[in-house]
Amino acid sequence: xxxxxxxxxxxxxxxxxxxxxxxxxxxxxxxxxxxxxxxxxxxxxxxxxxxxxxxxxxxxxxxxxxxxxxxxxxxxxxxxxxxxxxxxxxxxxxxxxxxxxxxxxxxxxxxxxxxxxxxxxxxxxxxxxxxxxxxxxxxxxxxxxxxxxxxxxxxxxxxxxxxxxxxxxxxxxxxxxxxxxxxxxxxxxxxxxxxxxxxxxxxxxxxxxxxxxxxxxxxxxxxxxxxxxxxxxxxxxxxxxxxxxxxxxxxxxxxxxxxxxxxxxxxxxxxxxxxxxxxxxxxxxxxxxxxxxxxxxxxxxxxxxxxxxxxxxxxxxxxxxxxxxxxxxxxxxxxxxxxxxxxxxxxxxxxxxxxxxxxxxxxxxxxxxxxxxxxxxxxxxxxxxxxxxxxxxxxxxxxxxxxxxxxxxxxxxxxxxxxxxxxxxxxxxxxxxxxxxxxxxxxxxxxxxxxxxxxxxxxxxxxxxxxxxxxxxxxxxxxxxxxxxxxxxxxxxxxxxxxxxxx
Amino acid sequence: xxxxxxxxxxxxxxxxxxxxxxxxxxxxxxxxxxxxxxxxxxxxxxxxxxxxxxxxxxxxxxxxxxxxxxxxxxxxxxxxxxxxxxxxxxxxxxxxxxxxxxxxxxxxxxxxxxxxxxxxxxxxxxxxxxxxxxxxxxxxxxxxxxxxxxxxxxxxxxxxxxxxxxxxxxxxxxxxxxx
Numbered sequence: 001x002x003x004x005x006x007x008x009x010x011x012x013x014x015x016x017x018x019x020x021x022x023x024x025x026x027x028x029x030x031x032x033x034x035x036x037x038x039x040x041x042x043x044x045x046x047x048x049x050x051x052x053x054x055x056x057x058x059x060x061x062x063x064x065x066x067x068x069x070x071x072x073x074x075x076x077x078x079x080x081x082x083x084x085x086x087x088x089x090x091x092x093x094x095x096x097x098x099x100x101x102x103x104x105x106x107x108x109x110x111x112x113x114x115x116x117x118x119x120x121x122x123x124x125x126x127x128x129x130x131x132x133x134x135x136x137x138x139x140x141x142x143x144x145x146x147x148x149x150x151x152x153x154x155x156x157x158x159x160x161x162x163x164x165x166x167x168x169x170x171x172x173x174x175x176x177x178x179x180x181x182x183x184x185x186x187x188x189x190x191x192x193x194x195x196x197x198x199x200x201x202x203x204x205x206x207x208x209x210x211x212x213x214x215x216x217x218x219x220x221x222x223x224x225x226x227x228x229x230x231x232x233x234x235x236x237x238x239x240x241x242x243x244x245x246x247x248x249x250x251x252x253x254x255x256x257x258x259x260x261x262x263x264x265x266x267x268x269x270x271x272x273x274x275x276x277x278x279x280x281x282x283x284x285x286x287x288x289x290x291x292x293x294x295x296x297x298x299x300x301x302x303x304x305x306x307x308x309x310x311x312x313x314x315x316x317x318x319x320x321x322x323x324x325x326x327x328x329x330x331x332x333x334x335x336x337x338x339x340x341x342x343x344x345x346x347x348x349x350x351x352x353x354x355x356x357x358x359x360x361x362x363x364x365x366x367x368x369x370x371x372x373x374x375x376x377x378x379x380x381x382x383x384x385x386x387x388x389x390x391x392x393x394x395x396x397x398x399x400x401x402x403x404x405x406x407x408x409x410x411x412x413x414x415x416x417x418x419x420x421x422x423x424x425x426x427x428x429x430x431x432x433x434x435x436x437x438x439x440x441x442x443x444x445x446x447x448x449x450x451x452x453x454x455x456x457x458x459x460x461x462x463x464x465x466x467x468x469x470x471x472x473x474x475x476x477x478x479x480x481x482x483x484x485x486x487x488x489x490x491x492x493x494x495x496x497x498x499x500x501x502x503x
Numbered sequence: 504x505x506x507x508x509x510x511x512x513x514x515x516x517x518x519x520x521x522x523x524x525x526x527x528x529x530x531x532x533x534x535x536x537x538x539x540x541x542x543x544x545x546x547x548x549x550x551x552x553x554x555x556x557x558x559x560x561x562x563x564x565x566x567x568x569x570x571x572x573x574x575x576x577x578x579x580x581x582x583x584x585x586x587x588x589x590x591x592x593x594x595x596x597x598x599x600x601x602x603x604x605x606x607x608x609x610x611x612x613x614x615x616x617x618x619x620x621x622x623x624x625x626x627x628x629x630x631x632x633x634x635x636x637x638x639x640x641x642x643x644x645x646x647x648x649x650x651x652x653x654x655x656x657x658x659x660x661x662x663x664x665x666x667x668x669x670x671x672x673x674x675x676x677x678x679x680x681x682x
Contacts, residue, residue, distance in 0.1 A: 172578035186564035224601030395632035412613035419609035431536035461560035
């Protein structure tokens with residue numbers, strides 16, 4: 001217990017330095033600025049803003065990223081509530097009641113409740129992360145390369161099983177990501193692998209190029225396809241940002257339940273936050289005395305899913321910080337950012353760089369607070385952004401992304417690479433492949449390869465070691481089970497289809 | 504009964520796909536998706552063919568690329584097979600204008616940034632990208648371009664302190680003219 005308080009105190013002392021407060025604020029503001037743009041979700045926002053954090057010291061960069069993350073999420077829920085366009089799967093549920101509230105002139109309340117619910121959830125989840133961090137890390141330190149490899153397999157399988165869409169296609173995306181990660185010089189021998197003798201590929205494919213291309217540029221290309229958009233922007237001034245005591249009281253249960261559900265589901269890899277928001281909404285509807293209000297502007301229908309997705313977003317840091325395994329696309333972006341700063345995510349971060357570890361956890365809370373105190377009152381400005389027509393918005397995003405990409409290495413080649421991945425991403429979207437598992441595979445690729453090679457070397461070339469070492473065997477068995485459970489309904493459905501056809 | 508059932512299904516297929524030319528592939532989106540993945544795996548095999556593989560107990564540089572390429576190949580085959588055996592969406596229609604516009608704007612920026620510097624490149628790229636829209640209003644666009652250029656310059660150069668070259672720089676006959 002004392003350790004926990006000491007650690008949190010260290011974290012807050014790092015996060016509350018004037019410089020880091022400034023980074024967090026800039027991050028939150030810029031994150032909201034981009035996140036509020038319709039059709040630009042959390043992942044896309046973070047991918048686009050990633051480069052602006054690269055010039056900072058590592059702790060400052062991660063704190064700024066935390067700010068961006070919160071800003072992006074808040075911007076996303078603003079768009080959901082006011083325009084009825086969910087930027088991300090996690091805020092789909094928010095549109096149901098949020099937009100209805102906005103139509104009834106209660107947009108201010110919906111926005112405030114979303115932020116307050118998120119903040120309460122964030123406070124709880126921060127403590128949970130801090131409490132679970134230390135014990136899980138000590139478990140992770142016992143892992144050898146064999147166990148690590150199996151753990152990564154499990155993490156990836158989890159991510160695939162919980163994600164939406166076809167399991168096989170998501171697996172294929174992971175394989176594609178792993179393959180892309182292999183490009184470049186071999187770690188041990190230095191041999192150029194699949195570089196096609198291009199010196200630019202010798203260092204491998206830059207993480208930011210892939211992320212920006214697949215999530216940023218590809219989205220723009222797809223959005224350009226749409227006919228001139230007709231947005232149902234809620235007109236009128238947004239008032240009533242201060243919720244009344246009655247509002248708070250009626251939402252307290254919803255926020256508490258949302259936080260609980262979100263914290264639990266967030267630890268699971270994959271679409272933790274998405275499932276959490278759906279689960280919290282459904283649960284809240286069941287708990288409600290008057291379920292018919294849901295979908296017609298029930299304030300609990302905003303508070304519960306927003307608390308849940310924020311709690312889940314926060315606890316999804318647990319697998320990343322303790323095991324070094326990113327459970328979703330946002331965390332994969334975090335890994336990318338950490339790697340660029342020379343930090344290898346995993347259990348050793350906490351022991352070797354406690355200020356970074358705890359500073360980051362504290363800054364998550366801080367980012368959340370900033371959102372409520374500074375960002376929420378600015379909602380009027382953000383609403384103005386929603387009125388910017390797309391014909392001006394997409395060139396702005398393009399220019400911003402290009403400058404960001406170029407700034408990483410001062411290399412025009414990076415910009416071109418990101419453009420290529422934009423086209424790749426567009427193709428993936430068109431063929432209904434999810435880009436998120438690809439990014440996970442890409443981020444985990446080097447780690448997986450390294451551990452696989454080491455495990456095989458230690459076992460003297462016998463792959464059986466993965467099944468004879470108990471922890472590894474259990475992890476792989478769970479992976480196999482999960483895959484079977486995920487694929488079974490697909491097969492059953494197909495059989496049913498066949499059955500229907502024949503009858 | 505069986506034959507009638509099959510006939511019905513084929514008819515409903517035809518209703519879903521008025522072109523009828525691709526009617527034989529029932530889930531063209533997945534089928535061609537899988538085929539392209541197989542192609543990518545083949546390219547990876549080709550590119551990593553000359554890399555040494557296993558040496559005794561230890562992996563060579565070529566082992567993992569071929570392992571991952573094999574995995575991708577396998578999954579590509581499964582997806583293509585699913586595309587042949589299930590009903591699903593037809594081949595998606597790809598737009599030409601959007602991808603072309605975005606790609607050429609990006610290329611333009613990559614070519615301009617070194618010689619012309621941040622300010623001019625940002626402004627010109629914005630104007631170029633915006634001109635691709637069917638409803639461009641020039642005064643509005645120019646103002647927006649100026650505003651964005653100013654915003655990016657302040658954010659990247661002054662707030663974040665990144666080392667950007669702001670203005671054009673030319674080297675003529677050994678002397679560099681910088682603005």
